[in-house]
Amino acid sequence: MDDAVALHEAAQSRYLNYALSVITSRALPDVRDGLKPVQRRILFTMWQQNLTADARHRKCAKVVGDVMGSFHPHGDAALYETLVRMAQPFSLRYPLVDGSGNFGSLDGDSAAAMRYTECRLARIADEMLVEIDRSTVPFKPSYDGTKTEPVVLPARIPNLLVNGATGIAVGMATNVPPHNLGEICTALVKLLDDPDLSSIQLCRYVKGPDFPTGGQILNSTDELMEIYRTGSGTVRLRGRWEEGPAPRGGKKIYITSIPYAVNKATLVERIADVVLSRALPPLLDVRDVSTDDVRIELELKKDADAQMVMAYLCKHTPLQSNFAVNLTCLIPTENEDVGRPERLDLKAILWHFLHFRLDVVTRRLDHELLALQKRIHVLEGFEQVFDALDEILKLIRKSDGKADAASKIIKRFGLDAEQTDAILELKLYRLARLEILVIQKELADKRKRAREISGLLKNDEGRWKIVRDEIGEIHKAYAGKADARRSLIEAAEDVQFTADDFIVDEDNVVIVSRDGWLKRQKEVRDLSTTRLREGDGVLAVLPGSTRATIVLLTNLGVAYTSRIIDVPASTGYGEPVQKLFKFRDGERVIGAFSLDERVAGRIVAPKDGDTPPVHALAVTSDGYSLRFGFESFVEPSTRAGRRYARPAQGAEVVGVAQVTGAEVVIAATRAARAMLCRADEVNYLSGPGKGVILIKLSGDDRVLGFVASRGDRDLMRVETSRGSEQTISTAKYEITGRGGKGRELLQRGRFSRVIPADVENPEPLNPD
Numbered sequence: 001m002d003d004a005v006a007l008h009e010a011a012q013s014r015y016l017n018y019a020l021s022v023i024t025s026r027a028l029p030d031v032r033d034g035l036k037p038v039q040r041r042i043l044f045t046m047w048q049q050n051l052t053a054d055a056r057h058r059k060c061a062k063v064v065g066d067v068m069g070s071f072h073p074h075g076d077a078a079l080y081e082t083l084v085r086m087a088q089p090f091s092l093r094y095p096l097v098d099g100s101g102n103f104g105s106l107d108g109d110s111a112a113a114m115r116y117t118e119c120r121l122a123r124i125a126d127e128m129l130v131e132i133d134r135s136t137v138p139f140k141p142s143y144d145g146t147k148t149e150p151v152v153l154p155a156r157i158p159n160l161l162v163n164g165a166t167g168i169a170v171g172m173a174t175n176v177p178p179h180n181l182g183e184i185c186t187a188l189v190k191l192l193d194d195p196d197l198s199s200i201q202l203c204r205y206v207k208g209p210d211f212p213t214g215g216q217i218l219n220s221t222d223e224l225m226e227i228y229r230t231g232s233g234t235v236r237l238r239g240r241w242e243e244g245p246a247p248r249g250g251k252k253i254y255i256t257s258i259p260y261a262v263n264k265a266t267l268v269e270r271i272a273d274v275v276l277s278r279a280l281p282p283l284l285d286v287r288d289v290s291t292d293d294v295r296i297e298l299e300l301k302k303d304a305d306a307q308m309v310m311a312y313l314c315k316h317t318p319l320q321s322n323f324a325v326n327l328t329c330l331i332p333t334e335n336e337d338v339g340r341p342e343r344l345d346l347k348a349i350l351w352h353f354l355h356f357r358l359d360v361v362t363r364r365l366d367h368e369l370l371a372l373q374k375r376i377h378v379l380e381g382f383e384q385v386f387d388a389l390d391e392i393l394k395l396i397r398k399s400d401g402k403a404d405a406a407s408k409i410i411k412r413f414g415l416d417a418e419q420t421d422a423i424l425e426l427k428l429y430r431l432a433r434l435e436i437l438v439i440q441k442e443l444a445d446k447r448k449r450a451r452e453i454s455g456l457l458k459n460d461e462g463r464w465k466i467v468r469d470e471i472g473e474i475h476k477a478y479a480g481k482a483d484a485r486r487s488l489i490e491a492a493e494d495v496q497f498t499a500d501d502f503i504v505d506e507d508n509v510v511i512v513s514r515d516g517w518l519k520r521q522k523e524v525r526d527l528s529t530t531r532l533r534e535g536d537g538v539l540a541v542l543p544g545s546t547r548a549t550i551v552l553l554t555n556l557g558v559a560y561t562s563r564i565i566d567v568p569a570s571t572g573y574g575e576p577v578q579k580l581f582k583f584r585d586g587e588r589v590i591g592a593f594s595l596d597e598r599v600a601g602r603i604v605a606p607k608d609g610d611t612p613p614v615h616a617l618a619v620t621s622d623g624y625s626l627r628f629g630f631e632s633f634v635e636p637s638t639r640a641g642r643r644y645a646r647p648a649q650g651a652e653v654v655g656v657a658q659v660t661g662a663e664v665v666i667a668a669t670r671a672a673r674a675m676l677c678r679a680d681e682v683n684y685l686s687g688p689g690k691g692v693i694l695i696k697l698s699g700d701d702r703v704l705g706f707v708a709s710r711g712d713r714d715l716m717r718v719e720t721s722r723g724s725e726q727t728i729s730t731a732k733y734e735i736t737g738r739g740g741k742g743r744e745l746l747q748r749g750r751f752s753r754v755i756p757a758d759v760e761n762p763e764p765l766n767p768d
Contacts, residue, residue: 024330024339031331031349032352036082040149042079042097045066046063046121046125053120057120059117059118060099060118071142084099090105092164098123105264132150132154135364156357160349165329174329177325178210178260179210180210182475183485187346188471192468199346200229202228208489210486211237213258215260217235217236217489221491235322237260238319239267239320254297256293258294258318262321267319283313284301328344332356365453372449383440507523507544507765511540511541512592517533517574519574531571539592539759543763553589554589555653557643566580590653603630620652622651623703624648624691625665626682647690655706663678664678664708664709665694666709667694667695669695673741674728675695675738678735681737695739696739696740714729718754721752726746
């Protein structure tokens with residue numbers, strides 16, 4: 001038990017180790033070569049296998065297996081996915097792997113299995129690895145200690161900014177956008193010329209991200225400068241399009257580029273959903289006619305406003321997206337095997353790369369000088385003994401073997417073992433007289449080069465010049481005129497539009513059934529022939545413009561508002577109201593009204609504090625009543641709706657009627673009592689509430705329903721518990737004040753239900 005460790009201490013320690021491992025050895029790229037460990041291991045393995053741009057392609061399965069066995073003991077699927085991404089021209093601005101076969105597509109198609117595909121290094125990847133055999137970077141043991149792998153590649157290209165990186169670690173993440181190589185090389189040279197340049201000043205040369213899929217960056221110059229100054233921010237990116245030749249009776253628009261990391265097939269599908277739902281009537285059809293280049297064809301109506309249509313698609317589809325920039329990466333520390341995570345600005349990333357290149361150049365020169373010195377040492381031995389070749393040959397012939405000959409030569413000429421071994425291994429043809437001239441010339445050249453390197457190692461300015469020249473070579477080789485910027489940087493004002501701008505203004509009729517089914521039709525000639533589910537009936541017929549709204553009022557005191565155009569068009573049963581709105585358990589529609597001003601009338605009060613000329617009256621099952629306005633329900637609601645009343649616990653709204661205040665409210669209860677009072681006696685509420693007492697109830701009595709009577713002909717029909725029918729009207733019974741117990745209509749029996757009034761065919765609307 002002495003070795004026991006507290007659980008919280010063990011969890012904390014082990015999670016910290018895991019977090020540090022993910023941060024430093026998996027998810028974050030190095031600021032120097034811009035690579036994560038798995039990418040670095042793949043490129044290094046391919047270089048060891050001589051899979052350069054001039055070699056034949058080799059099976060990806062072979063590469064993945066070698067990487068997994070030697071350096072990266074993880075799943076082959078993850079390794080192959082990384083290899084595939086480095087070969088996709090739509091994922092990397094400058095792909096590092098040259099793939100042969102199916103490596104996926106912009107449509108989200110996955111690559112073929114690795115047993116079918118082949119790969120080799122791309123030409124630009126040579127610049128990442130060409131100096132690795134010259135002691136330019138540190139190496140560390142592989143996971144099993146049998147091999148060594150580079151801590152970082154001696155990259156000659158600023159890969160972190162050029163190809164970008166994405167990764168999620170523990171407690172931090174990175175999302176570096178790709179950039180144009182020419183712009184980054186120019187910024188590096190300018191920073192060499194003037195080390196005091198700030199990130200904002202460097203933005204004169206680095207205009208902004210340059211995504212492989214093109215698109216248009218909508219950020220202003222100031223916004224981009226702030227992103228590069230802080231190392232974080234959001235780049236707004238949208239696709240680009242152009243108008244095509246107009247066919248007869250229509251317009252054509254072609255989308256020629258899409259935002260970075262957007263699935264083209266998903267984008268086309270989302271646009272097709274807009275077409276099928278008729279949410280954007282000017283848009284008639286969409287077709288993907290892409291080949292190697294993106295080309296999505298949109299067919300529009302002849303009179304369509306193309307800018308408005310594209311603005312709608314940018315808002316409601318992935319045609320416009322955001323790229324969250326996070327310039328977090330690993331920077332070198334005193335321990336060359338481990339990097340430290342830090343969020344950098346533009347200048348810091350360029351500064352780290354330049355100093356890394358200076359370190360690589362210095363190490364390369366040291367390596368070259370060491371090799372020169374070894375060769376000079378051997379050549380000096382040749383030079384020293386060349387005139388005594390006859391003597392050396394005699395010594396060798398009289399010796400008892402190579403070791404004996406070596407000892408005699410060392411003793412006679414004062415050479416060391418290395419020089420002596422080179423002399424003994426000398427081929428006979430090199431003994432010709434002309435060969436001494438070759439040796440002397442080589443020795444002179446080697447000594448001259450050694451002096452140059454020694455001078456460079458003592459001169460920082462000279463080595464910085466080499467760094468500058470090599471950046472210029474990269475610029476010339478890979479960032480010429482053919483590598484123009486793909487992403488257009490042009491801040492654009494968003495086209496303002498509303499949903500009404502795309503709705504064709506025409507008169508329709510919405511039919512609402514008592515069971516809560518909705519449908520929209522062009523016209524209704526005979527309501528008796530409309531299709532309804534068995535046992536259902538028509539609750540309301542709501543004529544109005546497609547741009548107008550209807551409001552549905554439920555028994556729980558909630559109002560749901562929808563544009564008429566959003567009600568599904570159907571000649572069948574229609575759709576249940578729950579498809580448009582989120583109803584609660586037991587909630588049902590008890591009233592529905594068109595808010596088209598030609599139907600509803602004046603629903604706005606002449607001035608604040610007044611009651612609107614046309615408003616609504618609701619009665620609850622516990623005998624309360626309230627009046628409220630329609631104005632706050634004109635705009636479409638969310639799926640959850642808006643409250644118009646707050647019934648008491650256990651009570652519900654039994655009905656809602658449209659009134660002016662001059663009507664007579666006729667309410668009937670289960671105990672066969674009735675209340676007749678003026679509508680204007682019911683209080684008008686500016687917000688949802690319980691209301692005032694309309695009729696006092698006793699025992700288990702409850703209100704069954706009501707009508708708002710405008711004259712003797714507006715009757716209320718009720719069914720008694722004995723199956724008979726009774727009418728209640730102002731002609732038969734006296735009007736009293738609200739708040740009483742009402743009039744008893746039956747001495748024996750009860751009322752069982754209120755018989756709904758017949759709904760009439762709607763009259764044609766006046767277009768004016």
